[in-house]
Amino acid sequence: MVKKSIKWIYLALVLLFLYTPLLLLIVYSFTNSDIVGNWQGFSFALYIRLFKNKEIMGMVRDTMVLALLAATVSTILGTLGAIGLFYSKKRTASVVEYVSNIPLVNTEIVTAVSLALLFSLLSGRSYFSLLTGHVVICVPFVVLSVMPKLKQMDPHLYEAALDLGATPARAMFKIVLPEILPGIIAGFMLAVTLSLDDYIVTAFTAPEGFDTISTYVYNAVKTPRNDLPALRALSALIFVAIILIVLGFNLIKTKNDTKQRSEK
Amino acid sequence: MESVKKSPGFFAAIKKNLRFARSQLLIPYALFLALFVVFPLLIILYYAFTDKSGAFTFKNFTNFFSDATAISVLLVSVGIAAVTTVVCLLLSYPVCYILARSNLKKKHVLLMLFVIPMWINFVLRINALREFLGMIGLLGLNDFANYFNTTLGMVFDYLPFMILPIYTTLIKMDKSLIEAAKDLGADNKTVFLKVTLPMSAPGIISGVTMVFMPTMTSYVISESLGLRKVIILGKLIDNYFTELHNWNMGSAIALVLLVIILVSMLITGQFKDKNLENRGAGLW
Numbered sequence: 001m002v003k004k005s006i007k008w009i010y011l012a013l014v015l016l017f018l019y020t021p022l023l024l025l026i027v028y029s030f031t032n033s034d035i036v037g038n039w040q041g042f043s044f045a046l047y048i049r050l051f052k053n054k055e056i057m058g059m060v061r062d063t064m065v066l067a068l069l070a071a072t073v074s075t076i077l078g079t080l081g082a083i084g085l086f087y088s089k090k091r092t093a094s095v096v097e098y099v100s101n102i103p104l105v106n107t108e109i110v111t112a113v114s115l116a117l118l119f120s121l122l123s124g125r126s127y128f129s130l131l132t133g134h135v136v137i138c139v140p141f142v143v144l145s146v147m148p149k150l151k152q153m154d155p156h157l158y159e160a161a162l163d164l165g166a167t168p169a170r171a172m173f174k175i176v177l178p179e180i181l182p183g184i185i186a187g188f189m190l191a192v193t194l195s196l197d198d199y200i201v202t203a204f205t206a207p208e209g210f211d212t213i214s215t216y217v218y219n220a221v222k223t224p225r226n227d228l229p230a231l232r233a234l235s236a237l238i239f240v241a242i243i244l245i246v247l248g249f250n251l252i253k254t255k256n257d258t259k260q261r262s263e264k
Numbered sequence: 265m266e267s268v269k270k271s272p273g274f275f276a277a278i279k280k281n282l283r284f285a286r287s288q289l290l291i292p293y294a295l296f297l298a299l300f301v302v303f304p305l306l307i308i309l310y311y312a313f314t315d316k317s318g319a320f321t322f323k324n325f326t327n328f329f330s331d332a333t334a335i336s337v338l339l340v341s342v343g344i345a346a347v348t349t350v351v352c353l354l355l356s357y358p359v360c361y362i363l364a365r366s367n368l369k370k371k372h373v374l375l376m377l378f379v380i381p382m383w384i385n386f387v388l389r390i391n392a393l394r395e396f397l398g399m400i401g402l403l404g405l406n407d408f409a410n411y412f413n414t415t416l417g418m419v420f421d422y423l424p425f426m427i428l429p430i431y432t433t434l435i436k437m438d439k440s441l442i443e444a445a446k447d448l449g450a451d452n453k454t455v456f457l458k459v460t461l462p463m464s465a466p467g468i469i470s471g472v473t474m475v476f477m478p479t480m481t482s483y484v485i486s487e488s489l490g491l492r493k494v495i496i497l498g499k500l501i502d503n504y505f506t507e508l509h510n511w512n513m514g515s516a517i518a519l520v521l522l523v524i525i526l527v528s529m530l531i532t533g534q535f536k537d538k539n540l541e542n543r544g545a546g547l548w
């Protein structure tokens with residue numbers, strides 16, 4: 001009994017370590033004070049300041065648009081790449097796969113610097129270089145998400161569709177695509193997450209004056225001209241939103257999994 | 265279908281070509297990788313082995329390894345990364361072990377709580393930790409506090425990356441092996457040391473590489489929590505590019521880092537798909 005409670009206390013302590021700073025920020029987003037720890041009574045003032053701040057709201061919108069755009073490009077490119085890899089000769093596939101894994105294991109600073117050098121030779125920094133940078137860090141994860149689904153697929157289904165007179169394109173859309181769709185969706189969501197989380201590649205590829213949430217918050221701390229307390233409200237909103245989305249998504253997934261299992 | 269009636273030979277030819285096209289779907293991705301992954305790394309290679317005038321030289325490397333400041337940055341980075349990795353491992357293993365062995369029906373949800381931070385923007389999380397450290401008076405207290413806070417931040421940020429792969433190997437482990445060991449008379453300690461721990465080694469190795477490598481370069485954390493007084497390798501590279509405008513030196517350090525990463529990945533077998541999936545692909 002004692003042993004069991006020690007286990008739970010240990011788990012609770014680790015969770016406390018991970019969540020205390022986040023909870024504190026959420027709590028202090030509901031008071032109008034400059035620093036965390038100084039409670040000035042309950043107020044929505046920071047949230048009002050946040051939503052009235054055009055610079056911050058624009059920056060948040062830019063971050064979202066970039067993440068969705070990078071994820072869309074990555075998903076299309078990565079899905080095509082995974083299908084191509086799956087049906088390629090072994091030697092070609094292993095070379096491409098090896099290269100595809102480089103951005104996965106490479107530290108972000110090396111990827112970022114290499115892209116900065118490339119774009120200094122090409123057109124210089126622009127929205128295109130930024131988008132490309134984000135696609136570089138996202139696309140290998142899409143390939144990695146789609147690949148297992150291709151391997152699980154019954155290879156005879158595609159052949160059967162062809163034998164029944166479907167064109168290869170039709171067989172691809174009607175047979176292969178539905179089979180690998182869960183992997184594609186997972187890849188897309190992972191790409192959105194990675195793009196939103198990135199700092200270093202953005203710092204090295206973004207055009208002058210373009211900020212994502214990461215670069216904005218990082219620089220706001222360095223040069224305190226920005227509305228730091230309003231950013232606390234923004235952080236609180238993001239923390240709560242992500243926790244709810246991820247928990248909700250996984251609860252639904254677990255439910256579906258158990259349903260499928262009981263149906264079998 | 266009409267075209268089939270018109271000329272079956274023509275249709276068969278198209279069918280044959282389009283079947284071939286499945287592997288051709290690889291072309292856009294292969295071109296993308298060549299242009300935006302391989303070529304940029306070749307540029308780093310070029311800059312690392314040339315001087316400002318473009319002449320071939322080893323100077324960037326000899327300068328780096330003979331510069332006392334650079335070496336101390338290297339040592340500080342390795343030190344912080346090593347401490348972070350060990351602390352993460354010691355904190356995560358019991359968490360994963362308790363969770364994997366518990367009879368809870370919803371242990372997956374509980375695990376989610378431990379790894380959710382991976383989805384939250386790390387700059388925002390580090391900023392939250394910064395405000396917390398400021399509140400309890402640890403931020404910028406003294407030199408030691410700068411290093412302590414940086415390491416704390418690294419653990420705070422990378423702990424979920426250690427938990428996920430270790431939990432995955434523990435949950436997939438064949439439980440009958442443990443029963444067999446117990447039936448053969450092994451006590452709990454022996455079972456853990458001889459069965460559980462060796463069998464979870466792939467997860468540990470995966471976790472260690474996912475924590476150690478990024479920690480050496482994650483300069484957002486050291487800058488925010490070490491108040492720009494703790495310089496790690498990532499910051500050094502950033503300095504050479506953005507402040508000193510010495511791309512050759514910066515590229516040389518980046519190349520050293522890249523070689524270390526590739527070699528350690530090859531040694532630990534991290535290039536296998538199975539291991540790479542732990543890097544987050546299995547999350548959503």
